[in-house]
Amino acid sequence: MTIWEYRKPALNLKQVHQLPGKYFGLKTEELKLLPGDRSQNFLVIDESNKKYVLKVSSAFDRTEELDFENQVMILLKRYLPQYEFPQPLSTIEGRLVAECQINGQNYYLRLLEYVEGYYLSDLKSIPEKLWRETGTLLGKIDLVLQDFFHPGSRRFLPWDVQNLLVSRDRLKYVSEPELRRQLDYCLLQFETLVLPNLSILRRQVIYGDGNEHNFILEKRGPETRLKGLIDFGDMTESYLVAEPAVALTYALMKSDQPELTARQLLASYSRINSLRNEELDVLFYLILARLVISLTMAAWRREVEPGNKYMRISENPARRLLTCLLSQNPEKWRRLFYRACGFQPDSLFLQKEKLLAFRKTHFSPALSLTYRRPLHIVKGAGQYLFDSQGRTYLDCVNNVCHIGHCHPRVVRAVTRQMAALNTNTRYLYDQMALYVEKLLSKFPRRLNFCFLVNSGSEANDLALRLARNYTGGTEILVIEGAYHGNLTSLIEVSPYKFNGPGGKGAPPFVHQLPTPDPYRGIYRGRSEKTSEKYAALAAEIIDRLLSENKKLVGILAETAMGCAGQVFLPPEFLKKVYALVRKAGGLCIADEVQVGFGRLGHHFWGFESQSALPDIVTLGKPIGNGHPIGAVITTEEIARAFATGMEYFNTFGGNPVSCAAGLAVLEAIEEEKLQENAKEVGNHFLQELRKLQKNQPLIGEVRGSGLFIGVELVQDRQTKIPASKEAALVIEKMKTQGILVSTDGPARNVLKIKPPLVFTRENADLFVEKLAEVLKALK
Ligand SMILES: Cc1ncc(COP(=O)(O)O)c(C=O)c1O
Secondary structure, eight states: OOTTOOOOOOOOHHHHHTHHHHHHOOOEEEEEEEOOSSSEEEEEEETTOOEEEEEEEETTSOHHHHHHHHHHHHHHHHHOTTSBOOOEEOOTTSOSOEEEEETTEEEEEEEEEOOOSEEGGGOSSOOHHHHHHHHHHHHHHHHHTTTOOOGGGSOOOTTSGGGGGGHHHHGGGOOOHHHHHHHHHHHHHIIIIIGGGGGGSOEEEEOOOOOTTTEEEEEETTEEEEEEEOOOTTOEEEETTHHHHHHHHHHHHHOSSHHHHHHHHHHHHHHHSOOOHHHHHHHHHHHHHHHHHHHHHHHHHHHHOTTOOGGGTTHHHHHHHHHHHHTSOHHHHHHHHHHHTTOOOOOOSOOHHHHHHHHHHHSOTTSOOSSSSOOOEEEEEBTEEEETTSOEEEESSOSSSTTOBTOHHHHHHHHHHHHHOOOOTTSOOHHHHHHHHHHHTTSOTTOOEEEEESSHHHHHHHHHHHHHHHHOOOEEEEETTOOOOSSHHHHTTOHHHHTSTTOOOOOTTEEEEOOOOTTTSSSOSSSHHHHHHHHHHHHHHHHHHHHTTOOEEEEEEESSBSTTTSBOOOTTHHHHHHHHHHHTTOEEEEEOTTTTTTTTSSOSSHHHHTTOOOSEEEEOGGGGTTSOOEEEEEOHHHHHHTOSSSOOOOSSTTOHHHHHHHHHHHHHHHHTTHHHHHHHHHHHHHHHHHHHHHTOTTEEEEEEETTEEEEEEBSOTTTOOBOHHHHHHHHHHHHHTTEEOEEESTTSOEEEEOOOTTOOHHHHHHHHHHHHHHHHHHO
16 A cells, blocks of 8 residues: 555444543534545534544554644644634544454544534535635634644545545546546646746645635624634645635635636735745646646545545535636636736737737748737637636647647657657658557558658658659649649649739649539439439540550549549549449549548548548648647558658658557547547538528538538528638627637638547537527628
């Protein structure tokens, strides 16, 4: 048993009944078990109906610690006589702690006066005045204890936020992957933002357990006031700011106006015992830390003490609060804490205007910014982004941070590997084999060779080289509206670019198939018939090329189209076209850069949804959750044919850090069942959007699969004239509502929804609610 895996005594009433008499000379008339965390607590009522609390501690607690608690209770009573604190009573021998043995086990006994009254937790709704009073009392206690020292105060308590890192070990007891991710995210924030600053924080003895079960109230006339405090078992020498952090954690769990409560509690605390800037800077993360401790302790306790309900008392509210705080900007809270303590918050970031001016001076205007008033994003967590002003945004656009912003698994994998080794593919290293083995396991057996590159663009460029080399061909088929990357070779094969503003049209070797768009394409409807009609057009082009004695490289196509406006190809379209291309000696390249890795919900890869088997697959964006990686997956034959004598060297492609990121992404998708989440949440999202469509004529079509969704806005459902202006307005207005979404399609009239896969039903509901409001206001 490690030092923190203590055990509470488990005596029964019969064993305890004679103890008050034997050690404290008290005649026990009634004995009842009370809740308690470390000690076993009993309510003792004597013959004169007076109440006491008998605390039975196990021998794991040192006597110095019990004496420490006793001395503090005595001290507080002396210095804060207006409040009540349980006072320890002497044994028959005149000591404050008795030692006894039951069934060969040693126990320590203390008898405390019972503080009459009722608990703050008994109130259904806690008035702000009482939160203020708790802040005041804790401030006063910490002021009294400022210079107090006792040898028993240096003790290890797992609840103490300074011991948070011990919780990392307990994460394994948390069975739910989503919760484990959230907790690990908090640990990561603590490690990076709090840990390096701990040495500048003030330390002293603190009470350390300001929760609503410990504050005692009394009624005085019409008024309820805070009368006192009980349970000194969590006192320890720690960081002073941990005191308000713990109290705020519990207050936020209980309050229905969390910001107001936090402001009041902290303001009253700091009015008595002023906090410093550096303490306020870490306060938010210490609240998260306390939640991590509560929830990991609860998970651990469930494992070792399945029957202990007391320990799990605050588990559900803690979970709710954790989810809520992780969806809020830490900067908002830091500013709130500063203001509550009467300070003006300083700015941690460069000014937005300065950043804008810098861009104008040193970057080409070809690099565009989103939104009329661009965002200055400074942090991310899961599906949320936070700006420098304290605002939070629900990210419904970023399919790069596929498994959530700053996913702890990826961050840890990358940092660990970066600290160990980063080199290139001219050496052997484990990470490459481990990663590629896992990646290839996601593909049909035929696709068993891999090249690792740095982006989706690089992947497509290499795919073209491989195909050109293998076929000796020159001619390539692409689909109108498609985008394949930013390299010269890819602008040439991206109709989205060469047909768009600044584009110079298709080069002679590039042949465009019309977009097989079931909603507004030249052939409509989602049936195989539609696919056949589009495939016939492909056949025409191929026949013409062959008749001109031109040799085909093949087809490069997205498996569900992004930039073209979230277009879902009609059933088995790719399967049919692939057959035609192969017959003509070409290869089939599936661009999975947008939609791969489970986003579509029903399938891990888009080509599977088309029942098609490509020769080359290109991967990018989501593959590294924001770390720049790309990959080309192909057959042995095509990969071997590429070895013409010219070396393929890619300095960064496939480096161990990238491999570590890629592996972490695949593991997280599996462990957190994110493909399944995409399917479930996506279905719900689509259903809600379609409900909205019923009374929103502006919505021409809602289409999607998993968390790849398009909402096409039209001025008229018959004519399908794109509502481009309205779409641009919608994304601006959604931004002001705290939701990020973009537009695409040739007329930029399709709302493009592709959030990180940790997106929830509640997120989807919020999106639909806000979209409904925004569309209504457009009328
Ligand atoms: C379908 C598709 N392929 C390739 C790319 C190029 O990827 P990257 O910009 O990461 O190089 C993109 C980028 O948007 C894309 O959407």
